[in-house]
Amino acid sequence: MIDGMHRLRVAAAEGRPDIPVRFFEGLERDAFVLSVQSNTRHGLPLSRAERTAAASRILGSHADWADRMIAEVTGLSTKTVRALRREMDGAIPHSATRIGRDGRARPLDSATGRLRASELIAANPRASLRAIADEAGISPGTVRDVRERLRRGEDPVPAGRRAPASQQAGPDLARTMERLMSDPALRLTESGRHLLRMLTSSLPPAEQRDQLVRSVPPHCAGRVSQLALECAAAWQEFARLVETARPDLAPEGWSSAAGAVASSTRSHGAGRADAPAA
DNA sequence: GTCGACTTGGGCATCAGATA
DNA sequence: TATCTGATGCCCAAGTCGAC
Numbered sequence: 001m002i003d004g005m006h007r008l009r010v011a012a013a014e015g016r017p018d019i020p021v022r023f024f025e026g027l028e029r030d031a032f033v034l035s036v037q038s039n040t041r042h043g044l045p046l047s048r049a050e051r052t053a054a055a056s057r058i059l060g061s062h063a064d065w066a067d068r069m070i071a072e073v074t075g076l077s078t079k080t081v082r083a084l085r086r087e088m089d090g091a092i093p094h095s096a097t098r099i100g101r102d103g104r105a106r107p108l109d110s111a112t113g114r115l116r117a118s119e120l121i122a123a124n125p126r127a128s129l130r131a132i133a134d135e136a137g138i139s140p141g142t143v144r145d146v147r148e149r150l151r152r153g154e155d156p157v158p159a160g161r162r163a164p165a166s167q168q169a170g171p172d173l174a175r176t177m178e179r180l181m182s183d184p185a186l187r188l189t190e191s192g193r194h195l196l197r198m199l200t201s202s203l204p205p206a207e208q209r210d211q212l213v214r215s216v217p218p219h220c221a222g223r224v225s226q227l228a229l230e231c232a233a234a235w236q237e238f239a240r241l242v243e244t245a246r247p248d249l250a251p252e253g254w255s256s257a258a259g260a261v262a263s264s265t266r267s268h269g270a271g272r273a274d275a276p277a278a
Numbered sequence: 279g280t281c282g283a284c285t286t287g288g289g290c291a292t293c294a295g296a297t298a
Numbered sequence: 299t300a301t302c303t304g305a306t307g308c309c310c311a312a313g314t315c316g317a318c
Contacts, residue, residue, distance in 0.1 A: 066286065077305045082287075098286070129279065142313060144279080 003038035029061035066098040113138035117146045118156035
């Protein structure tokens with residue numbers, strides 16, 4: 001029963017031998033979506049907690065659906081669904097595209113396709129927009145925009161919100177830091193606050209990094225560099241100990257990232273494993 | 279090839295209700 | 299009463315796709 005439980009009970013109470021039904025053919029996950037949609041549109045409305053739980057489940061089963069699509073189904077706001085998706089980052093399948101309410105798929109990051117299109121245009125300036133679009137995996141409209149940008153001497157990838165994934169490491173770190181700082185388990189204990197202070201002070205914002213580098217006097221550069229490498233090695237050892245203590249909580253990719261730091265620092269012969277230095 | 283309709287995610291300001 | 303949280307509306311740049 002996806003919808004109409006009350007109508008069925010009323011029919012049964014009235015002793016009616018049959019009731020008109022509409023069959024649904026599809027996957028269980030799609031049946032769940034239909035059920036949530038029905039409950040938000042009529043009948044006994046779902047509580048906010050129930051709608052949030054439903055949105056979480058739909059995010060897990062339909063990760064490629066746009067936030068607005070899920071918001072419409074669950075009766076939540078788009079911003080709430082967006083926040084929920086951020087919270088569940090890592091726990092839900094990653095999708096490079098979003099299917100909107102119009103059923104069209106749109107990429108989250110078109111930089112790769114744009115760069116590919118710019119290469120194809122340079123190689124064959126007389127190729128049609130559709131031919132390049134097919135080859136690059138983007139729409140003809142986007143190819144046209146790339147071509148106009150190249151004619152104006154601009155970068156084929158617009159600067160702004162949809163930056164290439166390679167440039168998103170900074171914001172991800174900042175987001176992870178924000179989550180840790182809002183976690184009561186850390187925020188409300190002395191040792192947790194101490195750890196947060198150490199993590200915060202050891203993560204210079206990208207925009208301040210260049211300024212910090214320029215502020216190092218030439219005669220101190222060697223010692224500062226050596227100390228930074230020792231700090232990195234100490235943090236790497238700290239990461240290894242944390243991972244060993246709680247292997248079940250180690251995020252995917254953590255080991256390889258820590259290993260990369262280790263390999264880059266060990267090659268300099270630095271490293272002190274007794275305490276993490278910030 | 280071009281254009282317009284419609285959509286996206288994100289930022290920002292504002293408001294309302296819950297909670298301390 | 300102050301603060302927090304969630305919802306809403308508006309705006310923006312960018313993307314897709316059908317019609318012409």
